[in-house]
Structure formats: C-alpha cells, structure tokens
Amino acid sequence: MSEGGSQDATGAGGPGDGGQAPKRRAAQRRKQMLLRLDPLVHDALARWADDELRSANAQVEFLLRKALSDAGRLPKGAGGLPRRGRPPKSAEPREAAGDEEPPGPEGAGPHG
Numbered sequence: 001m002s003e004g005g006s007q008d009a010t011g012a013g014g015p016g017d018g019g020q021a022p023k024r025r026a027a028q029r030r031k032q033m034l035l036r037l038d039p040l041v042h043d044a045l046a047r048w049a050d051d052e053l054r055s056a057n058a059q060v061e062f063l064l065r066k067a068l069s070d071a072g073r074l075p076k077g078a079g080g081l082p083r084r085g086r087p088p089k090s091a092e093p094r095e096a097a098g099d100e101e102p103p104g105p106e107g108a109g110p111h112g
Contacts, residue, residue, distance in 0.1 A: 030082075035060070042056070045060065058081070065078070
C-alpha cells in the first residue's frame with residue numbers, strides 16, 4: 001500500500017501518475033457498508049433481484065435510490081447506477097447477420 005493509504009483496490013497511485021490519479025479515483029470510488037438482514041428478507045430480496053436480472057447488491061442500491069428519489073432526498077450530484085453486464089448492442093448491424101442462416105445439426109462439424 002502507498003503512503004497515507006491512498007492506494008485503492010485497483011492499485012492506483014503508482015509511479016508515473018503525477019499524483020492526480022488517487023484524487024480522481026477517490027471521487028469515483030463507491031462506498032462499502034455492511035448490512036445485516038433477516039434471512040427471510042434477504043431471500044426475498046435475492047429472488048426479486050434474480051427476477052430483474054440484478055445482483056442482490058444492485059437491487060438494494062436500486063431500491064435505496066428509488067426511495068430517496070420518491071422522498072425528494074436523492075442528491076443532484078449522485079451519479080446513475082453503474083452499468084453492469086453485457087454492453088449494449090451496436091447501432092450498426094453486422095454485415096452477414098441477416099444473410100446467413102445459423103448452422104443446423106448437420107452443419108455443426110467439418111465437411112468431409
């Protein structure tokens with residue numbers, strides 16, 4: 001770890017960063033907290049998160065942001081939820097996407 005504990009989990013703060021990277025990364029770092037839940041509440045939350053294709057952690061943050069927004073307490077400077085998972089499809093379709101049919105079972109192996 002670097003002096004003063006300025007190194008984050010990604011290893012930022014190494015030589016050659018000009019002393020700017022740790023400050024910039026510190027503003028982007030997400031806070032961590034321990035949350036104790038009743039096991040049945042956790043199970044219900046995990047099922048709900050699974051239904052919406054989110055992790056339990058992302059579901060908790062989604063619900064907290066919604067509650068803060070509904071109460072008018074969400075800070076204006078709060079960034080959006082971080083995008084996770086697969087990136088969105090590109091706007092341009094692939095050239096051969098509509099021209100070829102996917103291979104069937106007979107086209108699965110090399111032709112003899």
